[in-house]
Amino acid sequence: MNGKIKIAIIIQLIICIFFGNNDVRSQAVKSTAFKYISPVPGSKYIMPQNNIALRHGEPIAVESLQNFSIQVNGSKSGKIEGRIVLASDSKTIIFTPFNSFAFGEEVQVNVSGGLETKSGINIEQESFTFSVSSALPELPANYFIEKEIGTVYSPVSSKMNKPIAKTETKDNNLPDDFPNITTFISEDLPTDGYYFTAPFGFWGWYPDAKPYLTIIDEHGTPVFYRKIPFAAYDFKKLYNGNIAYYANFNGWYRWVIEDDAFSIVDDWGMQNGYWTDWHEFQLLSKEGHEGHALVMAYDPQIVDMSEIVPGGNPNAIVNGWVIQEQDVDKNVVFQWRSWDHFLITDAHDLVDLTDSIIDPIHGNAIEVYSDSELLLSARNLNEITKISRNTGDIIWRLGGKNNMFEFVNDTLGFSVQHDCRRLDNGNISIFDNGTYHPQPFSSVIEYELDEIDHTAILIKRYRHNPDVYGSIMGNGQETETGNMVAGWGSLGEPAITEFSPEGDILAEINIESINYRAYRYPWETSYFSLNKDTLQYGYIWQEDTLQKIINAYNNSNQNIQLTSYFSVNDAFSVENEFPITILQGQHVQLNINFEPDTIGNFESMLTINSDINSDTLVQRIAQQVYLIGNATSGQSVNQHDGQGVFIYPNPTSDEINIQFSEQLQVSKIQLCNIYGSLILERKLNGEQKIILDLSPFPNGVYFVYLIEKYSLKPKFYKIIKY
Secondary structure, eight states, X not given: OOHHHHHHHHXXXXXXXXXXXXXXXXXXXXXXXXXXXXXXXXXXXXXXXXXXXXXXXXXXXXXXXXXXXXXXXXXXXXXXXXXXXXXXXXXXXXXXXXXXXXXXXXXXXXXXXXXXXXXXXXXXXXEEEEXXXXXXXXXXXXXXXHHHHOSOOOXXXXXXXXXXEEEEOOOTTSOTTSOOEEEEEOTTOOSSOEEEEOOXXXXXXXXXXXXXXXEEOTTSOEEEEEEOSSOOEEEEEOTTSOEEEEEEETTEEEEEEEOTTSOEEEEEOOOTTOOOOSSXXXXXXXXXXXXXXXXXXXXXXXXXXXXXXXXXXXXXXXXXXXXXXXXTTOOEEEEEEGGGTOOGGGXXXXXXXXXXXXXXXXXXXXXXXXXXXXXXXXXXXXXXXXXXXXXXXXEEEESSTTOOOEEESOSSXXXXXXXXXXXXXXXXXXXXXXXXXXXXXXXXXXXXXXXXXXXXXXXXXXXXXXXXXXXXXXXXXXXXXXXXXXXXXXXXXXXXXXEOTTSOEEEEEEESSBOSOOEEEOOOOSSEEESOSEEEEEEEETTOOEXXXXXXXXXXXXXXXXXXXXXXXXXXXXXXXXXXXXXXXXXXXXXXXXXXXXXXXXXXXXXXXXXEESSSOEEEEEEEEEEEEEEEOSOOTTSOOSSSEEEESSSBSSEEEEEEOGGGOEEEXXXXXXXXXXXXXXXXXXXXXXXXXXXXXXXXXXXXXXXXXXXXXXXXXXXXXX
């Protein structure tokens, strides 16, 4: 150690003793400074409409805002006035200019005043600058489309890896241009869920496919559809029971929110001058962020690429990526821009950086990883990135040129992926489009991440057999039952595959269309409702008829019509004549018949439809009821006793039908429990058939007594309620 260094150290120690340790002081400054500043100090390509946001991390003492001020000055605009608000999180201070910044100007921001947190921390003053975009590029009409496709292979067909029952939708009440749907179903498939899709045709693929929003069951029967004028994206159910999709809304492309009766209740879009993109929307449910939304945009800017790569275009249009978290008042409380954190040269090697239009990032998914972290999927980086929600800083990078992880049990990795999600077990899933595998194929990958030692262990790869390849779009969704739903994106055959946790195919849905993403959720509309979700008919005689009743209730604020029904099994039918009008707040009775023409066990899903087919709206809202019945031709307690009496179904879960010939002249029917106590009595007036409701009584053995007018000895029959 030379003398000059020794002297410098001694001087530093003296300063620390008498004036306070600089390192300690720098830590104190950090703890009392704003942790999140937007725009990032020193940043460029800022939109003219951008706001300024500041957050320390702890709730702000409202009274301290009285002395707080933000002075904003533009190199062209001069002093810039605006409105200061404290966002609903009580942590983020937002300055919104009354007028836009000028193109190409540098903006100076000075924050002053005695701002304090509720815990008494004094937040230090802050000064920083940022640069506004010099101009916004004029984009080709197909700018986003051509950059989405990338390397494209034609859709391919697939075969199942084991026999599964095939169902083709036979509902003859569907619109003529409704997409053709074929399903393959395993006996192991859970029945408590519906598939959400928004099929469409584009880029020359499926040119005859018309855009629809659809919710279909495992048989391909829709319980909801709506024909729409333009393609919609990412049709899904939100945590609060509402649904969301990206579409043209009042002349602007936005995220549209509807309730479970399919009425529009909200819409979301980007703020700060950005055009709302369709790749991702998340409505947040965690405390502290509840009701907030994550939205995103692409951010094309003019960049002199000759300064970045040899042969670069000096006026290239380069696409950035912007993410916003908005609070319940739609204030931007967090904004993250790829310009501040990624390099254009981070793009994978097949992105031409000398082109006139460059898409180096192509973000396509945002996932909440924790209360303080987000996962981002950047297709053209081949990368999943974890960032801080508090500061915007990158925490780690998985895949791509800046990969920080060692892959274990995985020699393929992933390429140009489209989806990343955190699973219930803490692992992450990625929909790997797989374009740059030695032989292209798509799959859903599950990784277990060790974020300390930076290893990514391949747990499983949900891979079709034989391989299928969806070159663009696609997703993987973990269902409530633990299965994995793969939406294959640009493929139509298959469009959706549901895997068991072991990787077995439980269901496959073919739709002649493109589907951006596909999901499966429990679902039931509140537009109208049925009082039962299951009807059990028990045992009846072959070629006989047993009728059960359900009530349909109108829950809407207007009269509605039930227009048709569809039963997967023809042994079940609705006796009522359609259409049936249900007045507002009223209900109607539906008579459901079981008429088996052969012996055996019968199951069906009966769909009751409320359709609208007009010049302005083509839509279905439906409810379903599960039907179970059995038919026999041998001797059973359900059959005629040889004396003109027929009692069925027996055993029964709720109702018992009693039918007898006119010659018996039955005047009274009594129901007794196993101890002989009378619990129900019905007097008759010439009827030959009645129904006894056993639902109020507990399960067990009962006796039915038939009292005839001119007989002293009643007939009695044992029945069982289960």
